[in-house]
Amino acid sequence: MLLLQTVQALPSPLHNGELSIDAYIYLSAILFCIGLLGVLLRRNVIVLFMCIELMLNAVNLLLVALSNYHSDPAGQVFVFFVMLVAAAEATIGLSIVVMLYRNIPNTDVDIWNRLRN
Amino acid sequence: MKALISLSALAILSLAGEIFGFKRQTNVLLIIGLLVTLVLNFMDWNTNISYFSNMMQYDNFSVAFTGAILLCGLAVVLLSPHFFKVVETSESESYAQLLFLMAGGLLMVSFSNLSMFFIGIELLSIASYILAGTDKRNLYSNEAALKYFLMGAFWSSFLLMGIALVYAAAGSFDLATIAAYSTKGNLSGYFYLGTFFITLALAFKVSAAPFHFWAPDVYDGSPTIVTLSMSTIVKIAAFGAAARLFSYALYPAMPSMSKIWWILTALTLLVGSLGALQQTSFKRLLAYSGVANAGYLLLGLIAANNNANNALLFYLIAYSVATISAFAVLLLLSYKYDDENGEHFKGLATTSPWLAAAVTVSMLSLAGIPPTAGFFGKYYLFTQAIAAGHTSLVVVAILSSIVSIVYYFRIIINMYIPDENSLPTALELPFVYKIVLIITTITSLALGIYPSVLANIL
Numbered sequence: 157m158l159l160l161q162t163v164q165a166l167p168s169p170l171h172n173g174e175l176s177i178d179a180y181i182y183l184s185a186i187l188f189c190i191g192l193l194g195v196l197l198r199r200n201v202i203v204l205f206m207c208i209e210l211m212l213n214a215v216n217l218l219l220v221a222l223s224n225y226h227s228d229p230a231g232q233v234f235v236f237f238v239m240l241v242a243a244a245e246a247t248i249g250l251s252i253v254v255m256l257y258r259n260i261p262n263t264d265v266d267i268w269n270r271l272r273n
Numbered sequence: 274m275k276a277l278i279s280l281s282a283l284a285i286l287s288l289a290g291e292i293f294g295f296k297r298q299t300n301v302l303l304i305i306g307l308l309v310t311l312v313l314n315f316m317d318w319n320t321n322i323s324y325f326s327n328m329m330q331y332d333n334f335s336v337a338f339t340g341a342i343l344l345c346g347l348a349v350v351l352l353s354p355h356f357f358k359v360v361e362t363s364e365s366e367s368y369a370q371l372l373f374l375m376a377g378g379l380l381m382v383s384f385s386n387l388s389m390f391f392i393g394i395e396l397l398s399i400a401s402y403i404l405a406g407t408d409k410r411n412l413y414s415n416e417a418a419l420k421y422f423l424m425g426a427f428w429s430s431f432l433l434m435g436i437a438l439v440y441a442a443a444g445s446f447d448l449a450t451i452a453a454y455s456t457k458g459n460l461s462g463y464f465y466l467g468t469f470f471i472t473l474a475l476a477f478k479v480s481a482a483p484f485h486f487w488a489p490d491v492y493d494g495s496p497t498i499v500t501l502s503m504s505t506i507v508k509i510a511a512f513g514a515a516a517r518l519f520s521y522a523l524y525p526a527m528p529s530m531s532k533i534w535w536i537l538t539a540l541t542l543l544v545g546s547l548g549a550l551q552q553t554s555f556k557r558l559l560a561y562s563g564v565a566n567a568g569y570l571l572l573g574l575i576a577a578n579n580n581a582n583n584a585l586l587f588y589l590i591a592y593s594v595a596t597i598s599a600f601a602v603l604l605l606l607s608y609k610y611d612d613e614n615g616e617h618f619k620g621l622a623t624t625s626p627w628l629a630a631a632v633t634v635s636m637l638s639l640a641g642i643p644p645t646a647g648f649f650g651k652y653y654l655f656t657q658a659i660a661a662g663h664t665s666l667v668v669v670a671i672l673s674s675i676v677s678i679v680y681y682f683r684i685i686i687n688m689y690i691p692d693e694n695s696l697p698t699a700l701e702l703p704f705v706y707k708i709v710l711i712i713t714t715i716t717s718l719a720l721g722i723y724p725s726v727l728a729n730i731l
Contacts, residue, residue: 181441186432195427198624207541208423208426210294212433215433218441219440230445230446231677234391234436234446238391238433241392252422255418256415262326265419269416
C-alpha cells in the first residue's frame with residue numbers, strides 16, 4: 157500500500173499524453189542498478205556476466221531514448237557500437253570461462269583467489 | 274592516422290603469419306613495421322588534421338602520446354622472443370593481441386568524439402583480457418584474466434553510463450560541442466553525474482585507489498611480458514585519454530569535483546607506497562609502484578591544461594623507460610630461475626655489474642632522485658599541481674615519494690651486498706636485451722640531465 161502511494165506521489169511520467177524523457181531515465185537507472193546489485197551479490201560467473209550485459213543494455217536503452225529526445229541520430233549509432241563491443245566482450249568472457257572450467261570445473265568466482273596472498 | 278592504419282595492418286599481418294606459416298619471421302617483420310609506423314607517426318607532427326567527419330583529430334598531443342605508446346610496444350616486441358621460448362603460448366597470436374591493444378591505445382589518445390573514446394578503451398581492454406590469460410595452463414594467469422575481465426567489463430559499463438549522461442546534458446558526443454556546452458555555465462546535474470562516472474571508470478583503468486585491488490593480482494598473475502605491456506602501454510593510453518577528455522571537454526566540471534580528486538589522488542599515493550613496502554615479490558612491488566606512480570600522474574590530471582599534459586607526458590615516458598629496464602632484468606632472471614621473486618636480485622652486482630647498474634638507474638628514476646628522468650618528471654608534475662592550487666596534495670605526494678625511497682633502495686642495496694647464494698656465473702645477456710637496456714638507461718639519464726628536450730613540446 158505504501159509502495160503504491162509512493163509511486164502515485166512521483167511526478168507523472170506522462171507529458172502531453174506521451175512518455176517524457178524522465179521515465180526512460182528512471183527505467184534505465186533501475187535496470188542499471190539491478191545489474192550492479194547482481195554483480196555485487198552473485199558469485200556464479202555466468203550470472204555475473206549476465207548482470208554486466210544488463211548494465212550495458214540499460215545504457216543502450218538510455219542512449220536510444222536520449223537520441224530521440226535530442227533528435228540527434230548519433231545516439232542510435234552509438235548503440236550499434238555498444239552492441240558490437242558487448243558481443244566481442246561476451247565472446248572473450250565466455251572463452252575465458254571455458255578456459256577456467258577446463259582447469260577447475262567450477263563456475264564459482266570465489267575459488268579464484270590464490271593470488272591475494 | 275597513418276600510424277593507426279599501419280599498426281592495424283601489422284596486427285592482421287601477424288595473424289596471417291600463423292595461417293601462412295611465416296611465424297618465425299613475424300618478430301623481425303614487426304620490429305621493422307613498428308619502426309616504419311614510428312616514422313609515419315612523426316610525419317604528422319604539427320599537421321592537426323581531423324578524420325572521419327571529426328571523429329578523430331591528430332594534433333601534437335596525439336602524435337606525442339602515440340610515439341610513446343609505439344616505443345613501449347617496440348620494446349615489448351624486442352623482449353618477447355626469448356620469453357616465448359620459455360612460456361608455451363602461441364607467439365604470433367600474442368603479437369596480434371599486443372598490436373590490437375596498441376591500436377586501441379592510439380584511438381584513446383587521438384579521439385575527438387566520445388564514441389571513438391569508447392571503442393578505443395574497449396579495444397585496448399579486450400586485447401589485454403586475452404593477453405592476461407595467454408598462459409593457458411597456469412592457474413595464476415587464468416585468475417588474472419578472470420579478475421581483469423570481470424572488473425574491466427563492470428567498470429566499462431560505468432564508463433558507458435557516464436558517456437550517456439554527458440550526452441543527456443550536452444546533446445552531443447563531440448568534444449568541441451561538449452566543451453562549448455560546459456563553458457556556458459548553468460550545467461545540469463546529469464553532466465556532473467556523467468563526469469563522475471567517467472572519472473570512476475578511468476580511475477579503475479589507471480589503477481587509482483580505491484579501485485586498485487585488481488592491479489597487483491593481475492600484474493602478478495599475468496605472464497611477465499604482458500605485465501610489462503600493461504604497466505607501460507596501458508598506463509600511457511589511459512592517462513592520455515583522461516588528459517585529453519578532461520583538458521579538451523570536461524574541465525569546467527573539475528573545480529566542483531576537486532574534493533573527489535583530492536581523495537582519489539591522496540589515497541592512491543598512500544596505498545601505492547605503503548603497499549609496496551610490504552612486498553617481497555618484485556613483480557608485485559612494481560605493481561604497487563605502478564599504483565603510487567598513478568597517484569603522481571593524477572596530480573597532472575587535476576590541472577587539466579596543456580602544460581599539465583606536457584608534464585604528464587614527461588613523467589609517463591620517464592616511468593615507462595624505468596619500468597622497461599626493470600622488467601628486462603626481471604625477465605632475464607626469470608629465465609634462469611623460473612620464478613619472479615625479488616630474492617634473486619641479491620648479489621647481482623658481483624656477477625653482472627652492468628645489469629645491476631641498469632637496475633640502479635631505473636630504481637633511482639622511479640624514486641625520483643636526480644640526475645634521472647624521474648626527478649624532473651615529479652618536479653614538473655608538482656609545479657603544475659601547485660599552480661592549480663593543490664599544495665596540500667603535493668605535500669602528500671612528497672611524503673609518499675620519501676616512503677618510496679625505502680623500497681626502491683632496498684633493491685639497490687640487495688644487489689650490491691655480496692650474497693653466498695649469488696650466481697656463480699654472469700647472467701646470459703642476449704643481444705636485444707643489451708640494446709634495450711642501454712637505450713633505456715641512457716634515456717633515463719639523458720632526460721635527467723637535459724629535461725628541456727621534452728619539457729615544452731606540446
